[in-house]
Amino acid sequence: MLRRTPLRRRTGDTPAKRASRAAKRESVSAWKKRCDAAVSVEVRTRYADASGNVACYTCGKVAHWKKMQCGHFVSRNNSATRYDPDNLRVQCAGCNVWGRGRYDVFADKLMEELGVERFRSLLKRGRLVHQFNVPELKDIHGRAVDSAALAPPAGLLE
Ligand SMILES: [Zn+2]
Numbered sequence: 159m160l161r162r163t164p165l166r167r168r169t170g171d172t173p174a175k176r177a178s179r180a181a182k183r184e185s186v187s188a189w190k191k192r193c194d195a196a197v198s199v200e201v202r203t204r205y206a207d208a209s210g211n212v213a214c215y216t217c218g219k220v221a222h223w224k225k226m227q228c229g230h231f232v233s234r235n236n237s238a239t240r241y242d243p244d245n246l247r248v249q250c251a252g253c254n255v256w257g258r259g260r261y262d263v264f265a266d267k268l269m270e271e272l273g274v275e276r277f278r279s280l281l282k283r284g285r286l287v288h289q290f291n292v293p294e295l296k297d298i299h300g301r302a303v304d305s306a307a308l309a310p311p312a313g314l315l316e
Contacts (some may be wrong), residue, residue: 196302198228201246203306215247215267217261227254229234231264232284239284241298244272245312 202223206212211222229249238267239245247268253260269277 185292186290186295189291189292189299193295193302194234197241197246198300199223200302200306201228201243202226202248203226203309205248208264212248214250215297216249216253216257216263219250219252221250223248225250227251229254229259229264231259231261232270232280236284236288237290238286238288239280241302242280242283244268244276244280287289 202212203210206223210222210224212226213220214226215229226248227250229247230240231245231247232242234240247264249259253263254265268280272280
């Protein structure tokens with residue numbers, strides 16, 4: 159006789175409930191994308207000069223902020239420090255993508271800039287497990303947009 163293994167389902171799991179969970183996940187990931195974009199603009203313009211040029215943190219190459227990227231010291235896969243100002247610096251694509259973040263240089267410079275205590279505290283925060291929710295992401299997004307608006311990014315309003 160053929161026996162089927164019963165599908166494991168959560169009790170009370172209906173298609174509607176599954177859809178609502180999927181929608182929740184979707185909006186967290188949608189808001190994360192909006193935050194990534196807004197925080198990236200905020201970081202790249204914060205370090206830019208009046209004409210919009212900014213230096214790569216790890217190699218010193220100078221280019222317009224629109225051509226640069228926002229590099230994460232602790233990987234952006236880690237939510238706890240994904241939008242942490244101490245963790246984010248401007249990098250060129252060469253360093254951020256092809257140089258895989260240039261962690262050796264990034265670490266040296268960041269430790270010198272932040273001091274050992276603050277650097278260690280960043281590493282510690284970077285090991286925390288954190289799960290975003292939509293209100294938190296909306297808050298992060300709003301603050302990033304506001305602070306970019308206080309100092310309008312050069313070249314954005316042209
Ligand atoms: Zn670089």
